[in-house]
Amino acid sequence: MSEIQYRLPQKREIAGEFPGEKSRALADRRSSVIATGVASSVPVYAADVDGGVVVDVDGNSLIDFGSGIAVTTVGGSAPKVVENVKNSVERFTHTCFMVTPYEGYVELAERLVAITPGDHAKKVALFNSGAEAVENAVKIARVATGRDAIVVFDHAYHGRTNVTMAMTAKNMPYKNGFGPFAPEIYRVPVSYPFRDPEGMNGAEAARRALEMVDKQIGADNVAAVVIEPIQGEGGFIVPADGFLPALSEWCTDNGALFVADEVQSGVARTGEWFAVEHEGVVPDLMTIAKGVAGGMPLSAVVGRAELLDAVHGGGLGGTYGGNPVTCAAAIGALDTIEEWDLKSRAKHIEAVIHASLDSLVEGTGVVGEVRGRGAMIALEFVKPGSRDPHPEAAKAVAAECLGKGVIILTCGTYGNIVRLLPPLTITDELLREGLDVLSDAIAAHDR
Structure with a gap:
């Protein structure tokens, strides 16, 4: 196994206003020329991507738990x-x-x-x-x-x-x-x-x-x-x-x-x-x-x-x-x-995620299940005391994470799923940091 190479610093950093001035300007330009039917989950514009981070046009460095919907599995700019x-x-x-x-x-x-x-x-x-x-x-x-x-x-x-x-x-x-x-x-x-x-x-x-x-x-x-x-x-x-x-x-x-x-x-x-x-x-x-x-x-x-x-x-x-x-x-x-033996890396990511998040099922009222395989893990949000879907909680948690520099996607027939799709090249430090942000956001919306 070769050591994973990184071109950008693998860190989370929000510099000033978020979204920043350049992203807001691009959003204004977009509104006049891009079809409304083409929607985006994240209100910032990417400038550079490597390993487990997305750097936007304003210099913010975000932890990537989306991988462009499972596309940048090897990172957004893998050398090979x-x-x-x-x-x-x-x-x-x-x-x-x-x-x-x-x-x-x-x-x-x-x-x-x-x-x-x-x-x-x-x-x-x-x-x-x-x-x-x-x-x-x-x-x-x-x-x-x-x-x-x-x-x-x-x-x-x-x-x-x-x-x-x-x-x-x-x-x-x-x-x-x-x-x-x-x-x-x-x-x-x-x-x-x-x-x-x-x-x-x-x-x-x-x-x-x-x-x-x-x-x-x-x-x-x-x-x-x-x-x-x-x-x-x-x-x-x-x-x-x-x-x-x-x-x-x-x-x-x-x-x-x-x-x-x-x-x-x-x-x-x-x-x-x-x-x-x-x-x-x-x-x-x-x-x-x-x-x-x-x-x-x-x-x-x-x-x-x-x-x-x-x-x-x-x-x-x-x-x-x-x-x-x-x-x-x-x-x-x-x-x-x-x-880079990324199949083994996916299994390791799965273990880290479960070690961090499985306790949320018993410890909160809104996480009904943590499930998935490898670096394809989901949390199903439910209304406390039931198995009724709770899409509002999933949406609020994803928004809270984004505001703190972690890109997280939602999905599900009922809109009540937070899905985790980190690049297989993400570092353990970034992965755990992002999971901590997610856990804090869930605690803030545990209702």
């Missing part, structure tokens, strides 16, 4: 990523792989085949975003099986394109007013241990979902069951042990494909290359994005070779999919994860 991007962009920025191919696309595909679960023959198609990958996984599943129905789950988030909006559970802000949506998408209950009937295990939760599939859709009509192994925007919901294997087994028995949407949970985020590995599940298809390219826009569908090869020539692709610069960045990010 930067070096690869510079070397690539100096040669050419684009040819379109469908016109004039290049080695970087092939090399990255080889790397993804090597790190994804299963020892069967696999193939890869590269795209730009997580939603694009999911939509193409649906296309592949339908062609390969000759079926139409896609099964998804409560609390799911799969993207903002038409098909992936239909697959996404939450209406506001992702779906409201944007219909009609693509047909042949069917939703069933997920395993949500905190909110399921007491004592329900993973096998029972799977049975509940699959009985609905059999009765309401028909197994012979199902092209794919698509699930996030740990649900992201829906609330970092970790299904009960046995739930994912039961779904995978049902797919195998019924000729459907098991598709793991690892857009947010993949690429070392949970302490393994992919979250499905925690239960030994081998998907037929997997979607990858976010953390794979060190901040550059790239996504992939990886799966059984015969499934990807079922699609006719020209049926997959896109002008920018697998751009040479983004492929170079992704190779640099994967190298960084291996050289």
Whole structure:
């Protein structure tokens, strides 16, 4: 394991007014030219990012517990990523792989085949975003099986394109007013241990979902069951042990494909290359994005070779999919994860977070559960004395933390989840400092 390198001081520092003068000026400029529908969680503007800190245009240094929504897993300017991007962009920025191919696309595909679960023959198609990958996984599943129905789950988030909006559970802000949506998408209950009937295990939760599939859709009509192994925007919901294997087994028995949407949970985020590995599940298809390219826009569908090869020539692709610069960045990010042993680092971060925050479940009235894996941990906020969602507390805690220099994101179907997604390169000192700020903010809003 090589020592993690830092370019910026890894410290929290708020200098004067917050947001500062330059951020306020940029906000004024933004208001006249940027669509209102493009919202931002943080009211400051980034100038430099490295390791576990975001430095804004006014010189404030913030602890980053968001990683650009799990994207800057290796940090916002990892040396190997930067070096690869510079070397690539100096040669050419684009040819379109469908016109004039290049080695970087092939090399990255080889790397993804090597790190994804299963020892069967696999193939890869590269795209730009997580939603694009999911939509193409649906296309592949339908062609390969000759079926139409896609099964998804409560609390799911799969993207903002038409098909992936239909697959996404939450209406506001992702779906409201944007219909009609693509047909042949069917939703069933997920395993949500905190909110399921007491004592329900993973096998029972799977049975509940699959009985609905059999009765309401028909197994012979199902092209794919698509699930996030740990649900992201829906609330970092970790299904009960046995739930994912039961779904995978049902797919195998019924000729459907098991598709793991690892857009947010993949690429070392949970302490393994992919979250499905925690239960030994081998998907037929997997979607990858976010953390794979060190901040550059790239996504992939990886799966059984015969499934990807079922699609006719020209049926997959896109002008920018697998751009040479983004492929170079992704190779640099994967190298960084291996050289800095960031999978182990994710497990260490998980231990530090639990040691700091688990006591809040018993010690406060508003934290109902601390859950997650690796550096993908959530706190579910509830109204004291109940399990009723408490989105006001989650929002207030996140705002309090931001005012003290810690970037924290919220999520969840009910808006009551604080999610922690620190870069895997964050120092222990910064991590613990940020967790102390979070704990103090929770104590201040424990009602």
